[in-house]
Amino acid sequence: MKALKTLAKRALTADAPYAALRARALRGKPVTLLTYHTLGADDEDFDAWTVLRRGDFLAQVERLRSDYDIVSLDDALSGTASNKLQAVLTFDDGHNGWHEHLLPIVEREALPVTLYVATGHVHSGVPYWFDAVVNAVQTAEPLTLDTGDAGLGRITLNTERGEANWLRISALLEAMKALQPAARDALAERIVAATVGHRRPRHDALTPLTVAQMRELARSRWVTIGSHSHGHQLLDRIGIDAARDSIAQSLALLAEWTGRVVTHFAYPNGNYNAELAAALPGLGLASAVTTNKGLWRRDGSRFELPRINVGRFDDAARWRLNLLG
Ligand SMILES: [Zn+2]
Incomplete structure (x- = not known):
């Protein structure tokens, strides 16, 4: 499926169809x-x-x-x-x-x-909760989070790096957006506390x-x-x-x-x-x-x-x- 998508994208950006698409857009x-x-x-x-x-x-x-x-x-x-x-x-x-x-x-x-x-x-x-979470999960080693009362299950991050890892981080953020603010803030604080001392050198972008x-x-x-x-x-x-x-x-x-x-x-x-x-x-x-x-x-x-x-x-x-x- 992914290969097919890549192929389709490549076909679209090949010059003739791309030019037609571009002219219309x-x-x-x-x-x-x-x-x-x-x-x-x-x-x-x-x-x-x-x-x-x-x-x-x-x-x-x-x-x-x-x-x-x-x-x-x-x-x-x-x-x-x-x-x-x-x-x-x-x-x-x-x-x-x-x-x-x-x-x-x-x-x-x-x-x-x-x-x-x-x-x-x-x-x-002070960073907003979502930025605090993204900064916090930039750990050197794979990271497993138990979301406890928040009910989001166990979440593993940093086993892969790059876009695949980001998709997991952003799925966590989306799930957290749906929580009640108090539960969400408590979970964000727990994630920050759990990763202190485990983060990569530049983790504060x-x-x-x-x-x-x-x-x-x-x-x-x-x-x-x-x-x-x-x-x-x-x-x-x-x-x-x-x-x-x-x-x-x-x-x-x-x-x-x-x-x-x-x-x-x-x-x-x-x-x-x-x-x-x-x-x-x-x-x-x-x-x-x-x-x-x-x-x-x-x-x-x-x-x-x-x-x-x-x-x-x-x-x-x-x-x-x-x-x-
Ligand atoms: Zn914004």
Whole structure:
């Protein structure tokens, strides 16, 4: 099955069918928004789809620039003229890789980026539960977790490395998202406690930015700052008032830290509904990105902008195909 899929993908990316697919997907010059999370060092052995190697990111930027103008989100939304197709690079959450790896690239390459910051973990300096778990399970030896009361059974990680391992880690995260918050937090704490002293040397790629790093990022002329809520809650599940409060709190903190008025938003985990989207203009927001896969056509809603997710384990062929939405 896997071999068949690989074959099908190869056939699709072979030049003639790919060109036809591409011509159809890009008719009318839609805007391509890409979703990244953070960057890590090339030699850092970290199994998380959200941590792209710095060198892979640079190679993607170079390939993109042959076909696209990489523009700011404001330029893309305002329809600023461009002969080429337009692409917007977005990053979610707010990890220290933005400061260590991304900012030097942005400055050197004059590269516009939009950074959606979940302000809670930057403010507290404490990773959200899901980042704490991903950091914690980066152990040198295979790891067996007994999830006990949480009822997720015994989970074994790190017997293989790379994408196969990430699929197991992300299945654990998805199962944990379905737990009650108290049970989920207790399990996350147990996983963190169980792996202390067993982790590989660089196991902290998902550490939050500091406020000082945040300020420095915001001083770059190439950086647009957006909000990603305060607590990274699943906003369609906590009630509209709590969702509004979380967004308003993040907007206030971002204004205080950066001196900028923030008008762009990213739904945490891509969770939203019609009521939430309709509430955003009242909070001073002008756009919102989703995790819906696709390209943005100018007649589409500005509060449901589709994006294309990019991760550590996408090879060049998968990436090229994904770019078509
Ligand atoms: Zn996020």
